[in-house]
Structure formats: structure tokens, C-alpha cells
Amino acid sequence: MIIAESERTVIRNWRPDDLDLFWLINSDETVMEFFPARRNREESKAMMDRLTQMIETTGYGFFALERKSDNVTMGFMGLALTDLEPALPKGLPEVGWRLAPQYWGSGYATEAAERLLELGFGERGLAEIVSFAVQGNTRSTAVMERLGMVHDLARDFDHPRIPDTHPQLKRHVLYSMTADLWQRRRDNR
Numbered sequence: 001m002i003i004a005e006s007e008r009t010v011i012r013n014w015r016p017d018d019l020d021l022f023w024l025i026n027s028d029e030t031v032m033e034f035f036p037a038r039r040n041r042e043e044s045k046a047m048m049d050r051l052t053q054m055i056e057t058t059g060y061g062f063f064a065l066e067r068k069s070d071n072v073t074m075g076f077m078g079l080a081l082t083d084l085e086p087a088l089p090k091g092l093p094e095v096g097w098r099l100a101p102q103y104w105g106s107g108y109a110t111e112a113a114e115r116l117l118e119l120g121f122g123e124r125g126l127a128e129i130v131s132f133a134v135q136g137n138t139r140s141t142a143v144m145e146r147l148g149m150v151h152d153l154a155r156d157f158d159h160p161r162i163p164d165t166h167p168q169l170k171r172h173v174l175y176s177m178t179a180d181l182w183q184r185r186r187d188n189r
């Protein structure tokens with residue numbers, strides 16, 4: 001099932017043959033620098049099955065990101081509904097990303113995320129989409145800034161699912177894009 005396409009990417013539901021890539025992005029030390037846990041192949045398979053199911057039933061979640069030129073799967077891109085109470089209201093739409101390192105530095109994450117903002121605001125009528133990352137994950141906040149999202153300092157939060165064993169990963173910065181801001185940026189292009 002294809003969710004959306006950008007010039008160089010396809011955003012789609014998962015296929016069984018994505019598992020090796022999905023496992024890699026859940027276990028690679030460089031990719032997972034700002035996450036407390038690593039997932040083995042079996043845990044990655046279970047997570048991929050859960051994501052597949054969620055996408056099929058709700059249309060939201062973390063989708064596979066494929067490069068058009070050679071059909072390789074590069075990682076995931078999400079237009080998902082948060083479940084991080086009490087830090088964030090349940091069901092707040094977020095955009096998120098995780099690519100294997102060999103696909104960094106080519107603009108794929110920003111390009112695909114632009115398309116997900118268009119899906120969220122232009123096609124699904126959302127009022128706001130947020131994105132968040134560990135303070136210091138500058139590669140991720142740079143994507144947010146390239147998208148024109150605005151850092152909302154008042155809504156920075158401590159992630160409720162980060163265990164006390166990793167205090168340095170708790171504090172998260174929150175960036176926001178409202179439908180109004182998205183439309184204004186669009187009109188100014």
C-alpha cells in the first residue's frame with residue numbers, strides 16, 4: 001500500500017523483505033545514538049508487524065521509505081499519533097524519521113517529511129503536527145528546521161518512556177507546525 005510519493009521517494013506500508021533494513025535501523029549504534037534500547041531481529045519483526053497492522057487500520061504510523069531510483073528501502077518516515085501521556089496529549093500528530101546511515105546527507109528525510117506534512121494538512125485536515133527529539137540530536141532538529149517547524153520551548157518535555165538508567169536521553173525538544181503556518185509557507189513559495 002503506497003501512502004504518498006515525493007520526487008525521489010515512495011512512502012509505503014512494510015513488506016516482509018524490509019526486515020533486514022528495519023532490524024539494522026533498530027540496532028545500529030550510529031542510528032540509535034539517542035535511543036536507550038536496541039532491538040534484535042525477532043523484536044524488530046514483532047514491531048514491524050505492529051506497525052503494518054496500525055497503518056492498515058488507521059492510516060497513521062511509521063511507514064517504510066523507499067528510494068525510487070533503485071527501490072531500496074532506506075528507513076522509516078512517520079505521520080503518527082503520539083501515545084506519550086502525560087507529556088503530550090494522546091493522539092497528537094507527529095512526524096518522525098529514522099534512516100540507515102548510508103542514506104543520510106542526501107535530503108531524503110526532509111523531502112519525504114515535506115510530503116507527509118502535505119498529507120497531514122492538505123489531505124487530512126490536521127490542525128497541528130509536532131516533532132520531537134532528544135535535546136542534542138541536531139541532525140533531527142535540523143530536519144525540523146528545514147521543514148519550517150518552530151521550536152516551542154514551553155512544550156519541551158521529559159519523555160515518559162525513557163528509563164532512569166538513561167537520564168541524558170530524557171529531555172526532549174518539541175517543534176510545531178500549524179496548518180496556518182504550513183499554508184503561509186506554501187503561499188510564499
Ligand SMILES: CC(C)(COP(=O)(O)OP(=O)(O)OC[C@H]1O[C@@H](n2cnc3c(N)ncnc32)[C@H](O)[C@@H]1OP(=O)(O)O)[C@@H](O)C(=O)NCCC(=O)NCCS
Pocket residue numbers: 030031032034096097098099100103104105106107108109110111132133134137139140143146
Ligand atoms: C535524523 C536523520 C533522518 C537526518 O538525516 P539527514 O540525511 O541528515 O537529513 P536530510 O535527509 O534532510 O538530509 C539533509 C542533508 O543532505 C544534504 N543534501 C545533499 N543533497 C541534497 C538534496 N538534493 N536535497 C536536499 N538536501 C541535500 C543537505 O545539505 C544536508 O546535509 P548536512 O547534514 O551536511 O547539512 C538521520 O540522521 C537519522 O536517521 N538519524 C538517526 C535516527 C534519529 O535520530 N531519528 C530522529 C529521532 S527524533
